[in-house]
Amino acid sequence: MKLYTNSYGPGPRRIIIYCALKGIDDIELVPIVPYKETRTPEFLARNPAGKIPLLETDDGHHIFESQCILQYLEELHPDPPMLRQNERAMRRIDVQSALINEFFFYLYISVLHTSPYVSKGLRQAPDADVALSPFWRARLDKIDEIMGGNRFLVDDAVSMPDILLFAMLEYIRHRFGIMIPPHLKGLTRWYDRVLELPGFDPIALPETYFDEAIPRLGTRY
Protein backbone atom coordinates (compact mmCIF):
# COMPACT_ATOMS: atom_id res chain seq x y z
CA MET A 1 0.00 0.00 0.00
CA LYS A 2 1.11 3.55 -0.73
CA LEU A 3 0.10 6.75 1.02
CA TYR A 4 0.50 9.97 -0.96
CA THR A 5 0.93 12.51 1.78
CA ASN A 6 3.03 15.04 3.61
CA SER A 7 4.05 15.03 7.25
CA TYR A 8 2.19 18.08 8.56
CA GLY A 9 -1.17 18.79 6.83
CA PRO A 10 -4.16 18.16 9.12
CA GLY A 11 -5.61 15.46 6.82
CA PRO A 12 -2.24 13.68 6.44
CA ARG A 13 -1.57 14.01 10.19
CA ARG A 14 -4.76 12.09 10.94
CA ILE A 15 -3.34 9.07 9.13
CA ILE A 16 0.15 9.49 10.61
CA ILE A 17 -1.23 9.69 14.16
CA TYR A 18 -3.54 6.72 13.58
CA CYS A 19 -0.67 4.57 12.24
CA ALA A 20 1.60 5.59 15.14
CA LEU A 21 -1.05 4.65 17.73
CA LYS A 22 -1.76 1.35 15.99
CA GLY A 23 1.88 0.51 15.29
CA ILE A 24 1.27 0.28 11.53
CA ASP A 25 4.57 0.68 9.70
CA ASP A 26 4.13 -1.18 6.42
CA ILE A 27 2.63 1.63 4.31
CA GLU A 28 4.98 3.19 1.77
CA LEU A 29 4.93 6.99 2.11
CA VAL A 30 5.07 9.01 -1.12
CA PRO A 31 5.80 12.68 -0.31
CA ILE A 32 3.59 15.17 -2.16
CA VAL A 33 3.79 18.96 -2.20
CA PRO A 34 0.20 20.26 -1.85
CA TYR A 35 -1.15 22.76 -4.39
CA LYS A 36 1.66 21.79 -6.75
CA GLU A 37 1.94 18.05 -7.14
CA THR A 38 -1.75 17.66 -6.20
CA ARG A 39 -2.77 19.50 -9.40
CA THR A 40 -0.93 17.40 -11.97
CA PRO A 41 -2.95 15.25 -14.42
CA GLU A 42 -1.33 12.10 -12.97
CA PHE A 43 -2.39 12.98 -9.44
CA LEU A 44 -5.89 14.10 -10.48
CA ALA A 45 -6.35 10.75 -12.23
CA ARG A 46 -5.79 9.09 -8.84
CA ASN A 47 -7.84 11.60 -6.82
CA PRO A 48 -10.17 13.93 -8.75
CA ALA A 49 -10.45 16.12 -5.62
CA GLY A 50 -6.70 16.84 -5.93
CA LYS A 51 -5.97 16.40 -2.21
CA ILE A 52 -3.72 14.47 0.10
CA PRO A 53 -3.88 12.12 1.92
CA LEU A 54 -4.54 9.55 -0.79
CA LEU A 55 -4.19 5.81 -0.22
CA GLU A 56 -3.38 3.39 -3.03
CA THR A 57 -4.32 -0.15 -2.03
CA ASP A 58 -2.32 -3.21 -3.05
CA ASP A 59 -4.91 -4.03 -5.71
CA GLY A 60 -4.63 -0.52 -7.19
CA HIS A 61 -7.73 1.19 -5.74
CA HIS A 62 -7.53 4.79 -4.63
CA ILE A 63 -9.14 5.95 -1.41
CA PHE A 64 -9.29 9.62 -0.53
CA GLU A 65 -10.72 11.75 2.30
CA SER A 66 -8.80 11.13 5.52
CA GLN A 67 -11.83 9.75 7.37
CA CYS A 68 -12.52 7.20 4.61
CA ILE A 69 -8.86 6.14 4.61
CA LEU A 70 -9.01 5.65 8.38
CA GLN A 71 -12.17 3.56 8.10
CA TYR A 72 -10.49 1.36 5.49
CA LEU A 73 -7.35 0.94 7.64
CA GLU A 74 -9.51 0.14 10.66
CA GLU A 75 -11.04 -2.80 8.78
CA LEU A 76 -7.53 -4.14 8.17
CA HIS A 77 -6.29 -3.38 11.70
CA PRO A 78 -9.26 -3.76 14.05
CA ASP A 79 -7.21 -4.03 17.29
CA PRO A 80 -7.36 -2.06 19.47
CA PRO A 81 -10.69 -0.85 18.09
CA MET A 82 -10.92 2.85 17.20
CA LEU A 83 -14.49 2.43 15.97
CA ARG A 84 -16.23 0.65 18.81
CA GLN A 85 -18.43 -2.37 18.56
CA ASN A 86 -21.11 -1.46 21.09
CA GLU A 87 -24.10 0.54 19.96
CA ARG A 88 -23.85 3.42 22.43
CA ALA A 89 -20.18 4.14 21.75
CA MET A 90 -20.77 3.90 17.99
CA ARG A 91 -23.48 6.58 18.17
CA ARG A 92 -21.16 8.82 20.20
CA ILE A 93 -18.39 8.28 17.67
CA ASP A 94 -20.73 9.29 14.84
CA VAL A 95 -21.94 12.40 16.67
CA GLN A 96 -18.46 13.55 17.71
CA SER A 97 -17.10 12.92 14.20
CA ALA A 98 -19.90 14.94 12.60
CA LEU A 99 -19.35 17.83 15.04
CA ILE A 100 -15.60 17.75 14.41
CA ASN A 101 -16.07 17.98 10.66
CA GLU A 102 -18.54 20.86 11.05
CA PHE A 103 -16.20 22.60 13.47
CA PHE A 104 -13.34 22.43 11.00
CA PHE A 105 -15.46 23.49 8.05
CA TYR A 106 -16.56 26.75 9.75
CA LEU A 107 -13.16 27.40 11.25
CA TYR A 108 -11.31 26.91 8.01
CA ILE A 109 -13.49 29.43 6.18
CA SER A 110 -12.88 31.91 9.03
CA VAL A 111 -9.15 31.35 8.76
CA LEU A 112 -9.14 31.64 4.98
CA HIS A 113 -10.62 35.11 5.31
CA THR A 114 -8.44 36.37 8.13
CA SER A 115 -5.03 34.70 8.08
CA PRO A 116 -2.15 36.45 6.34
CA TYR A 117 -0.78 32.97 5.58
CA VAL A 118 -3.52 32.20 3.12
CA SER A 119 -4.23 35.69 1.81
CA LYS A 120 -2.35 35.22 -1.45
CA GLY A 121 -4.70 34.93 -4.39
CA LEU A 122 -7.86 35.18 -2.24
CA ARG A 123 -10.03 38.24 -1.81
CA GLN A 124 -10.42 38.12 1.94
CA ALA A 125 -13.58 39.26 3.71
CA PRO A 126 -12.65 39.48 7.41
CA ASP A 127 -16.33 39.74 8.36
CA ALA A 128 -16.57 36.04 7.53
CA ASP A 129 -14.70 35.42 10.77
CA VAL A 130 -17.17 37.50 12.76
CA ALA A 131 -20.08 35.66 11.18
CA LEU A 132 -18.65 32.13 11.42
CA SER A 133 -16.72 32.17 14.66
CA PRO A 134 -19.87 31.52 16.78
CA PHE A 135 -20.57 28.46 14.63
CA TRP A 136 -17.20 26.76 15.14
CA ARG A 137 -17.11 27.76 18.80
CA ALA A 138 -20.55 26.21 19.35
CA ARG A 139 -19.33 22.92 17.81
CA LEU A 140 -16.28 22.87 20.07
CA ASP A 141 -18.45 23.60 23.13
CA LYS A 142 -20.71 20.68 22.19
CA ILE A 143 -17.78 18.29 21.65
CA ASP A 144 -16.47 19.22 25.12
CA GLU A 145 -19.92 18.77 26.65
CA ILE A 146 -20.40 15.32 25.08
CA MET A 147 -16.94 14.25 26.29
CA GLY A 148 -18.04 15.18 29.82
CA GLY A 149 -15.81 13.58 32.45
CA ASN A 150 -14.38 10.92 30.11
CA ARG A 151 -10.65 10.76 29.45
CA PHE A 152 -11.21 10.83 25.69
CA LEU A 153 -13.91 12.19 23.41
CA VAL A 154 -16.12 9.10 23.42
CA ASP A 155 -15.18 7.18 26.57
CA ASP A 156 -12.06 6.38 28.56
CA ALA A 157 -10.15 4.87 25.63
CA VAL A 158 -8.84 6.52 22.47
CA SER A 159 -11.12 6.27 19.47
CA MET A 160 -11.37 7.74 15.98
CA PRO A 161 -12.79 11.18 16.97
CA ASP A 162 -9.72 11.81 19.17
CA ILE A 163 -7.53 11.44 16.11
CA LEU A 164 -9.86 13.45 13.86
CA LEU A 165 -10.03 16.43 16.21
CA PHE A 166 -6.49 16.41 17.54
CA ALA A 167 -4.96 16.72 14.06
CA MET A 168 -7.14 19.76 13.35
CA LEU A 169 -6.49 21.54 16.66
CA GLU A 170 -2.78 20.82 16.50
CA TYR A 171 -2.52 22.32 13.03
CA ILE A 172 -4.48 25.51 13.71
CA ARG A 173 -2.56 26.07 16.94
CA HIS A 174 0.83 25.81 15.29
CA ARG A 175 0.00 27.40 11.99
CA PHE A 176 -2.54 30.07 12.88
CA GLY A 177 -2.08 30.60 16.65
CA ILE A 178 -5.68 29.58 17.39
CA MET A 179 -5.90 27.85 20.77
CA ILE A 180 -8.62 25.89 22.56
CA PRO A 181 -10.82 28.48 24.34
CA PRO A 182 -9.78 28.39 28.02
CA HIS A 183 -13.31 27.87 29.34
CA LEU A 184 -13.18 24.42 27.73
CA LYS A 185 -11.14 22.92 30.54
CA GLY A 186 -12.00 19.32 29.65
CA LEU A 187 -10.79 19.71 26.06
CA THR A 188 -7.66 21.54 27.22
CA ARG A 189 -6.73 18.61 29.48
CA TRP A 190 -7.69 16.14 26.75
CA TYR A 191 -5.25 17.82 24.31
CA ASP A 192 -2.34 17.28 26.71
CA ARG A 193 -3.48 13.71 27.34
CA VAL A 194 -3.36 12.90 23.61
CA LEU A 195 0.14 14.39 23.38
CA GLU A 196 1.29 11.87 25.98
CA LEU A 197 0.00 8.79 24.18
CA PRO A 198 2.69 6.21 23.37
CA GLY A 199 4.00 6.47 19.81
CA PHE A 200 2.77 10.01 19.46
CA ASP A 201 5.10 12.55 17.88
CA PRO A 202 4.14 16.24 17.88
CA ILE A 203 3.76 18.01 14.55
CA ALA A 204 6.81 19.55 12.88
CA LEU A 205 5.79 22.27 10.42
CA PRO A 206 8.28 23.10 7.68
CA GLU A 207 10.45 26.19 8.25
CA THR A 208 8.76 27.97 5.37
CA TYR A 209 5.50 28.06 7.37
CA PHE A 210 6.89 30.36 9.99
CA ASP A 211 7.06 34.09 9.64
CA GLU A 212 6.35 36.88 12.04
CA ALA A 213 2.55 36.52 11.81
CA ILE A 214 1.84 34.68 15.07
CA PRO A 215 4.12 36.89 17.19
CA ARG A 216 2.65 39.95 15.47
CA LEU A 217 -1.00 38.97 15.73
CA GLY A 218 -0.75 37.05 18.98
CA THR A 219 -2.54 33.85 19.81
CA ARG A 220 -6.33 33.73 19.74
CA TYR A 221 -8.82 31.84 21.88
Ligand SMILES: N[C@@H](CCC(=O)N[C@@H](CS)C(=O)NCC(=O)O)C(=O)O
Ligand atom coordinates in the same frame (compact mmCIF):
# COMPACT_ATOMS: atom_id res chain seq x y z
N1 LIG B 1 -11.34 16.64 3.51
C1 LIG B 1 -10.01 16.27 3.07
C2 LIG B 1 -9.11 17.47 3.11
C3 LIG B 1 -7.73 17.20 2.57
C4 LIG B 1 -6.96 18.46 2.33
O1 LIG B 1 -7.49 19.58 2.45
N2 LIG B 1 -5.70 18.31 1.93
C5 LIG B 1 -4.84 19.44 1.63
C6 LIG B 1 -3.56 19.38 2.43
S1 LIG B 1 -3.85 19.06 4.15
C7 LIG B 1 -4.44 19.36 0.15
O2 LIG B 1 -4.11 18.31 -0.32
N3 LIG B 1 -4.44 20.48 -0.56
C8 LIG B 1 -3.89 20.49 -1.88
C9 LIG B 1 -4.76 21.12 -2.92
O3 LIG B 1 -5.88 21.58 -2.62
O4 LIG B 1 -4.28 21.15 -4.07
C10 LIG B 1 -9.47 15.11 3.95
O5 LIG B 1 -9.85 15.06 5.14
O6 LIG B 1 -8.70 14.29 3.45
